[in-house]
Amino acid sequence: MTEPTPDFQLTRQIHTVLVLHFIEGLRQSEIASKLNLSTSKVNRLIAQGRKLGMVRIDIESPFQRLADLEAKIVSATALTSAMVTPTVSGNAETKLQQVGQAAASMLMETLRDGDVIAITGGKAISAVVDNLNPEGSIDVTVVPLTGGVQGKFYTDVNHLVTRMAERLGGKPVLMHAPLFAENAAQREMLTNMASIKEVLDLARAATVALTGIGSVEPRGSSYYDLNPVPEADRKMLVGMGVSAEFMAHLIGRNGKVADYDLNRRLVALNPAEIGNCRTVIGVAAGAHKAQPIRAVLNGNFVDTLVLDEETVTAVLAHLEGSEDAA
Template sequence: MADGKEEFSTIRQIHTVLVLHFIDGMKQNDIAAALNLSPSKVNRLIAQGRKLGMLKIAIESPFQLLVEIEQKLVAFSGLQSALVTPTVIGSPDSTLQQVGRAAANQLLETLRDGDVIAITGGKAVSAVVENIEAERPFNVTVVPLTGGVQGKFYTDVNHLATRLAERLGGSTLLLHAPLFAESSTQRDLLMDMASVREVFDLARKAAIALVGIGSIQTPGSSYFDLLPTSGPDREILARSGAVGEFLAHLIREDGTIADYPPNSRLVALEPADLSRCRMVMGVASGVEKVQPIRAALSGGYLKSLVVDEDTAHAVLGTTGSIRNVA
């Protein structure tokens, strides 16, 4: 065992190295030269300092409260991760853009060359796509998870897939089929077409699924806008028990697929088909998305969730700016 003098000498050397590296910001090679030590010795001294508990790192952040909400969401839902952004009071569009930027950064941190990314349509997914700023090209393939709806850029999933591939420097495989077939028989025929089957087979094996979580409340619901302004579909919708939309399927509070006839005409993967994805990232913002988010979480469809602070509070049922959320 080393005597007291040798032990003090070693501890003092460790202290000096820790101060130079973590306080003064010197590189280990520079410390080695300044103290006439080998780089490996400097590395060992830092490791010893950690082991002896001499190094304590504290990070003060204005976003600590958001981190705590993220931790609560993970504990509440069984998610692998959650990301919460500040809510811009009085500006839903700005709030959505902040959520989109955060999700875009998380996507880039998760992405690997060779990955397949499968996406839905929707305003939130569009916000993610438009906020992608890749520092280098990625060798990835982007595919749709659903058929498309013409007329709006954010409901045209082929447009979003192409745009995302362009921004990442990858390629895309498009799905030339509508979101709704005219009948369940036509839907089965479309799903069995070689070109459609190829896209969906690839989507089932995707590393990352980027998905919106839809409201069926009006106004502001992309799904509701797809239905006739009156008629049996809307009457049945009111009786179906559906509270939200996921991969264009209407789902109940417990996440199960609602007994709603248009579900049988969907040209889309089913929510359970995403279970093999490395990451299923849900992106949403706004009070109208609270019930749909809860339903998607109850169904176990998500592995990651990106939302704004007020929406997160409402999902958790904790105090936030949103009040009286069902």
């Protein structure tokens, strides 16, 4: 049933009210005073104008292409959300800081008092921590997902946990354990120690997980900063179909944890163990991360991605079947 056409005077009055409200930005009470009407009358005129199709809102954004890319990768995967930053520089560090800033903003929108945040180490997570600037303290607990490697600010996960907790006004819980045990038996012993098991159990129950996505290609990979891997093994890993590092685990293109000795020595949660988190945010920058991201998506390890425009374009090319894409 179509809305009856009002008479000329009423249409003119509706038009005047709509212009004052939507174009000139007056509040309804101000319009009522200006036109000698009641506020309820102004409200009814605006509602009637909407019904008559006299109001059309058209939002123009210089970043519409980024929103389109976000929608495209979400529709092509099991992700629930994505955030894409513009690629405005060829400098890898600048690109990483832009993605870190976006991820920090998303994290701030996600956090609630009482949350437990579980994080990995890595350059991407360090960039997120660098860009955290909350307006006030948030009652959160920050905990590591893995043991640590001392010597570099981004491989020492306890250092990042402490910095994040300080910036948020929360509480850090540290795990005093190496990332790699000497062997599987030692790893079993370490993870069953009360002090370490307590931290890992808290990480399993985290509400938010924040993790980087790493490459295992010899160039551009920080995985080899964590543990020396012989050159022959590096080539072997690529030949085995290993494509990504996620939570310090080597992941195959199929999204499965690789059958490799270092994975069995990790003092860390398995990627499958964070599946009950309310939000799992993966952060990555650089087109060389396209294959690793695809592997992580195949494993359904994250539900949210933060990445740059160049990277998401490369990921989408892979998802569309271009195996030789960047």
